[in-house]
Amino acid sequence: MSRLSIDRLHVGYGSTGVLTDICIDIEAGEILVVVGPSGCGKSTLLRTLAGLLTPTSGQILVDGRPITGTSGERALVFQDDGLLRWRSVRRNVELPLAIRKVSKAERQTRAEQWISQVGLKGYENHLPRELSGGMRQRVQLARTLAGTPRVVLADEPFGALDAQTRTTMQRLLVDVWQQHPTTVVFVTHDVDEALFLGDRVAVLGKNGRLKTVIESPAARIPDADSKAARTEILGAVAA
Template identity: 55%
Template sequence: MSATVTSPPAAPPLAGAELALDGVRLGHPDGSALPGRLVLRVAPGEVLTVVGPSGCGKTTLLRTLAGLLPPLAGGVTQDGAPVRGPGADRALVFQHDALLPWRSVRANVELPLAIRGVDRAARRRDAEEWLERVGLAGHAARWPHQLSGGQRQRVQLARALAGRPRAVLMDEPFGALDAHTRTGMQDLLTRILDGTGATVVFVTHDVDEAVHLGDRIALLPSGRILDVPHPRDRAARDAPATAALRRRVLDSL
């Protein structure tokens, strides 16, 4: 990406949410259940990447954590309290940007603030600050169809974070991007999350992306957890420990 990303003063970071699954069986109310039960704790402020073959339940896991889909068995909690539905402090980011085409870029970023009842002047200010942070300060009045795929994903990221969520649930958000733009978005995400305090659960099919972004990696459907030796360190891509982890993840697929 050629845009320069700046970081204006931001509000103090919130504490990330602790997300936990206790003996959870993932599935849909129609009775289609995924095998096994998950026991998982995502620590406050952690970046947990999730990998696994198609159909193993990665998106279902995110929807369950978001409160959009109740577990078929077991319990889901945030900070020890049961998750019984969607909450404003848990934001979802999708592979396809899901921007509202009838709203300008600024208005899309303002949306979670408007839902919370933030006054117009404050939400406009916050939206413009977030657009500056993702390198789109000059694009506030544009429409989504006037942006590239990478730019739309940056708008979606700004919209998700503008509401200052304590947990961000990301479903292959960079999967449709070319390799160069994808790398730029990974670096942008790393820079921005560094100051938010948010907990992140990041689903991806890309093993290198999982190894680079995560503090830990969750392998589905087994629920096995692997520690990442050098989280978000580009210089450690070819380190022996990183290469060994990459082989372990590939062997699990």
């Protein structure tokens, strides 16, 4: 697990500013969920945290060290599962380990452990086209965590799933996170998802500024009363 410290972060494309003066600390092992209107910079924030974008000014520290580029310690998870269609489930999960030149025997052992962890035991040799959308997202989660990242950066990974599958994936993520704690920054448009998953919910405004950060009263508690927090978040998003 790593602690992230975002200090006066500005990010832009050319002369266009996207994120402005973002300041927030994300504790090791915390799930921070980021919400906001389309185009407010949520995905830009994740890509900057991943080291794919360079800040215009300000800085991001990981355990006190500035981000200077990409790192296997920070893993991105997307709405598009990004699986290699010609590789089996097992070989997709092995991919980050293969890149790091982990031995074949260890790759297979760790891949099978994670495949079982996400509930896909028996599907090791299936190709992505033989799986449902929810199953492919399970493979993506297993592949991400097999690489043992200290920070997971998730960009609306469940956004394309139907409601029932989405709920299942939310609970799976929580189960896995509780057994294998890591720091998570999770972007979503769904306020209920944000309140269920996040210890805190950060709201970005249309101008790319951080408007508010709200403690979630419903973090990992199914059917918890979060009406007041939900109203506060929706009000901040709409303002």
